Amino acid sequence: MKHLRFLNKHFYKYKWWIVPGVFFVIISNIFGVIPAQVIGHAFNLITENIQIYGLFTGFERQQIIYDIFSYSLLYFGSIVLILYLIRGLFLFFMRQTLILMSRHIEFDMKNEIYAHYQKLSLGFYRRNNTGDLMNRATEDVNRVRMYVGPAIMYAINTLVLFLLIITSMYSVNAKLATFCLLPLPVLVIIIYFVNTQINNKSEQIQEQLSSLSSFVQERFSGIRVIKSYVREDYTREIFANESSAYKNSSMGLVRVQALFYPTMLLLVGLSTILTVYIGGEQVIDGSITAGNIAEFIVYVNQLTFPVTMLGWVTTLIQRASASQKRINEFLELQSDIHTGDDPAREVSGNIKFEHVNFTYQDTGIKALQDVSFDIKAGQFVAIIGRTGSGKSTLANLMMRMYDTDSGQISIDGNPLKNVNLNSFRDQVGFVPQEVFLFSDNIKNNIAFGLDEVTDLEIENAARNAAVYHNIMDFELKFDTMLGERGITLSGGQKQRVSIARALIKEPKILIFDDCLSAVDTKTEEEILNNLGNVMKGKTSILIAHRISTIKKADKILVLEEGRIAEQGTHDELINLHGIYEEMYQNQLLEEENKSL
Numbered sequence: 350m351k352h353l354r355f356l357n358k359h360f361y362k363y364k365w366w367i368v369p370g371v372f373f374v375i376i377s378n379i380f381g382v383i384p385a386q387v388i389g390h391a392f393n394l395i396t397e398n399i400q401i402y403g404l405f406t407g408f409e410r411q412q413i414i415y416d417i418f419s420y421s422l423l424y425f426g427s428i429v430l431i432l433y434l435i436r437g438l439f440l441f442f443m444r445q446t447l448i449l450m451s452r453h454i455e456f457d458m459k460n461e462i463y464a465h466y467q468k469l470s471l472g473f474y475r476r477n478n479t480g481d482l483m484n485r486a487t488e489d490v491n492r493v494r495m496y497v498g499p500a501i502m503y504a505i506n507t508l509v510l511f512l513l514i515i516t517s518m519y520s521v522n523a524k525l526a527t528f529c530l531l532p533l534p535v536l537v538i539i540i541y542f543v544n545t546q547i548n549n550k551s552e553q554i555q556e557q558l559s560s561l562s563s564f565v566q567e568r569f570s571g572i573r574v575i576k577s578y579v580r581e582d583y584t585r586e587i588f589a590n591e592s593s594a595y596k597n598s599s600m601g602l603v604r605v606q607a608l609f610y611p612t613m614l615l616l617v618g619l620s621t622i623l624t625v626y627i628g629g630e631q632v633i634d635g636s637i638t639a640g641n642i643a644e645f646i647v648y649v650n651q652l653t654f655p656v657t658m659l660g661w662v663t664t665l666i667q668r669a670s671a672s673q674k675r676i677n678e679f680l681e682l683q684s685d686i687h688t689g690d691d692p693a694r695e696v697s698g699n700i701k702f703e704h705v706n707f708t709y710q711d712t713g714i715k716a717l718q719d720v721s722f723d724i725k726a727g728q729f730v731a732i733i734g735r736t737g738s739g740k741s742t743l744a745n746l747m748m749r750m751y752d753t754d755s756g757q758i759s760i761d762g763n764p765l766k767n768v769n770l771n772s773f774r775d776q777v778g779f780v781p782q783e784v785f786l787f788s789d790n791i792k793n794n795i796a797f798g799l800d801e802v803t804d805l806e807i808e809n810a811a812r813n814a815a816v817y818h819n820i821m822d823f824e825l826k827f828d829t830m831l832g833e834r835g836i837t838l839s840g841g842q843k844q845r846v847s848i849a850r851a852l853i854k855e856p857k858i859l860i861f862d863d864c865l866s867a868v869d870t871k872t873e874e875e876i877l878n879n880l881g882n883v884m885k886g887k888t889s890i891l892i893a894h895r896i897s898t899i900k901k902a903d904k905i906l907v908l909e910e911g912r913i914a915e916q917g918t919h920d921e922l923i924n925l926h927g928i929y930e931e932m933y934q935n936q937l938l939e940e941e942n943k944s945l
């Protein structure tokens with residue numbers, strides 16, 4: 350329960366929804382209880398007048414008595430109807446305040462969680478899977494909403510109704526009231542246990558359902574592999590097994606639910622029988638009227654629904670508490686990357702690494718060790734090395750996606766940790782190794798990093814990234830949709846669209862993380878030529894595997910197992926006769942073999 354305290358700030362914010370909401374609950378219940386008393390009076394009227402009516406059998410006056418009698422009944426009936434209508438109106442207001450408030454809180458919570466997630470560093474996203482992040486922002490928030498809305502509303506409703514009915518019952522007759530209420534605690538306990546069972550089974554079903562959806566999602570994403578390996582029958586069998594577990598659990602749930610309503614009706618029936626039996630004795634004693642029995646039967650029936658709700662509300666609160674605990678776990682996390690205190694300033698493009706060490710915390714892999722180098726503003730620097738040598742890690746550290754364990758990275762002489770992060774990242778064009786394009790049109794994908802952009806700027810960026818002609822070949826040109834809702838670009842086209850996204854920013858520093866790998870050598874040359882013009886006087890850092898790509902670089906850093914093994918220009922490195930030269934010779938050999 351203590352986790353739900355987090356919600357107090359929302360309750361405070363929406364106090365002017367809660368106060369009238371509670372008021373409407375009280376009023377609606379008052380109008381729910383009064384009709385029972387009116388029905389009691391009507392019942393008395395019937396029992397008393399029916400005898401008088403009988404006495405006048407054969408007399409003319411009998412018709413007059415009948416008229417008065419039926420008129421009075423109509424009058425009572427109308428009163429009951431009006432009272433229930435008023436109750437309905439207040440019930441409407443009650444839902445309009447309390448349930449609407451819960452929707453507002455749900456909206457605020459989702460926004461708060463989303464904004465918080467965005468602040469957290471890459472490390473957080475490495476440690477937690479996307480499914481879990483999404484569940485907390487949707488399913489868990491939904492469960493909390495069920496607490497702030499329906500659970501609170503029904504809890505107040507039940508409390509008010511109980512107080513009103515019990516007071517009314519005891520004011521009529523204490524003995525009858527006690528007997529009438531006797532089965533109710535048993536009903537509460539049974540409902541609580543049955544509800545817990547239903548809940549456990551529902552949770553189990555929910556888990557099976559999400560595993561079934563994940564299975565289906567994965568298999569359909571990999572449908573090409575399934576078809577090529579002719580594994581359709583095998584996959585269908587696994588699906589049938591998974592789905593049969595889901596069916597069995599669902600049938601278990603239906604069994605428990607089937608038991609629930611008869612049990613409830615049995616206990617309500619018991620209460621009614623007790624009311625009639627004990628009430629009948631009291632009527633004979635003369636301590637209550639027959640109308641009181643009718644009144645009590647209405648009360649008992651009115652209590653049934655809230656009592657059922659009580660069990661439901663308890664489980665809603667338990668679920669909400671568990672969900673809020675999960676939400677709080679993430680909300681209490683602070684990003685390990687904080688922006689520096691320096692004011693936002695224009696970047697010149699000098700980058701310096703001094704004895705930088707970096708280990709991935711989750712795997713313990715030492716990705717960079719004692720890395721030192723210096724990049725002057727305006728230089729074209731290339732980074733090369735075998736796979737896993739730490740090239741992408743280096744690029745990520747430059748973007749401050751992670752912080753170094755030791756050593757220092759400086760930008761224009763200022764430690765990166767002091768630099769205003771948003772302003773710095775705004776001035777860097779970063780093309781990551783794993784290209785990511787949004788399910789949107791090409792135009793919006795290219796313009797992603799900017800708030801305002803002209804069509805001409807988008808076209809120029811596409812030209813510089815050598816993807817303009819490809820885009821113009823599509824029927825809808827720059828309006829072509831990508832992703833699930835649109836066309837699938839080839840690997841090389843994707844890379845070039847994401848290069849255009851970086852170039853349109855006119856960045857002061859450009860970082861290409863192996864993003865020319867799927868581009869043919871001719872197009873690569875075109876892009877590099879364009880870069881020469883666009884990035885004149887600005888710093889470009891290119892991570893690559895092909896030496897032909899980086900030959901012209903002002904400086905080449907050769908990484909080997911997280912360390913800088915060699916650095917210099919192409920000619921200098923060839924003369925070293927080290928790793929670089931070996932890589933160069935191997936690549937020349939490969940080219941020769943290909944041309945044979």
Ligand SMILES: Nc1ncnc2c1ncn2[C@@H]1O[C@H](COP(=O)(O)OP(=O)(O)OP(=O)(O)O)[C@@H](O)[C@H]1O
Nearest residue numbers: 475709712714716735736737738739740741742743
């Ligand atoms: N997010 C991560 N969490 C844990 N370990 C990682 C992570 N990213 C990379 N590594 C490990 O760090 C080392 C360096 O990886 P990195 O991606 O920097 O290499 P790379 O030179 O860019 O490789 P490639 O050329 O194949 O892209 C590798 O051993 C890799 O397994």
